[in-house]
Amino acid sequence: MSETGGAWYVAPHVLVRAWEGEIVAYNDETGHTHQFLELAAWALERLSSSAMTERDLMVAAAAELELEAAGDLVSSLRNSIALLQGLGLIEASPQA
């Protein structure tokens, strides 16, 4: 979860490429390339289209992936966001 509650967006130094629900991302600051599947791929692909809050992501994930917006999904999505943030691929904007 963003500490500020603001929107998550793909960092400007990151390039992404998506195929069939999977994604590769290049971090131009570290030179690392990452491959993501499943929920992390879904989240990164969504964020590469537009910035979204965690709540927006949760609602979209529940609708698109036909999952219940609670329990495992919340935990998995938060883990995915933490993973993407830890790799320097996404950043959070301050809450409006």
Place this chain on the structure above:
Amino acid sequence: MPEVLSGIRLLYPPALLLGHEQFIDFNVVVRRGYGPRRWLRRQAIFEFDQEQPFKPLPLDQALPMFEWGLNYLIAGSAHWYLIIHGAAVEKNGGVAILPGTPGSGKSTLAAGLVNRGWRLLSDELALIRRTDGAVAPLARPISLKNESIDLMRGFAPTGIFSPVVNDTIKGSVALLRAPAESLERMAETAPPRWIVFPLWQPEGPARLQPVSKTHAFMIASRNAVNYGILGASGFRLLGDVIDRCACFRFSYHALEDAVAAFEALAAGEHAGDRSDAAC
């Protein structure tokens, strides 16, 4: 060194051998070692611009050393290409890039294909032009190792082979001259259509299995020798290449089976070939 000169004359057509007055990319010398080494355990030395990037090797390895040295120089400097460690062969206007680690069987597979109608673009280094993503030819000799030498002698009995050099760091090595048509079409690029990760196996049928594009991207990027140097532009270019290509893992044992599988692929008969080939 006469051993190197005779090897070059055997493996390259006269049209590719330039005179001293013509532009050259690399100033390379392969010479005998000086001093006592000149008589005892004689050695060959590879020099580039008067520097020695490698340790000397036994004299009988001079010709393979020359070829390995060229690979080293191209991989380290031709950054107007994305360079993938792998072979590249072409059929019906589409290129199959065969990335692979040493021992994966990519050179044997490439040698088999180019002796059954495919065009050799390159054996060790697939050169993807950064301006348009086309694969550029570098139809130098194919480096065959160990059992694949005799295998190819049987498979391509009219092929032109260098003498076998034993006890190299790669085992026994022989170089196979590129087919005449591949040499004649050295200026002709072609778009990539397939990325195939080969793996020779001690037994079993030839088997092409589709792999996801992200998986293919990751493996290809690890085999791209200058991917880190090219940075974001390398990522974009490799992504464009993957976009264009159908991607497979390929295991094979018998070379004839492998050629048949690739013929089916080129004919569009493989269900996993989802490339639009719109390059």
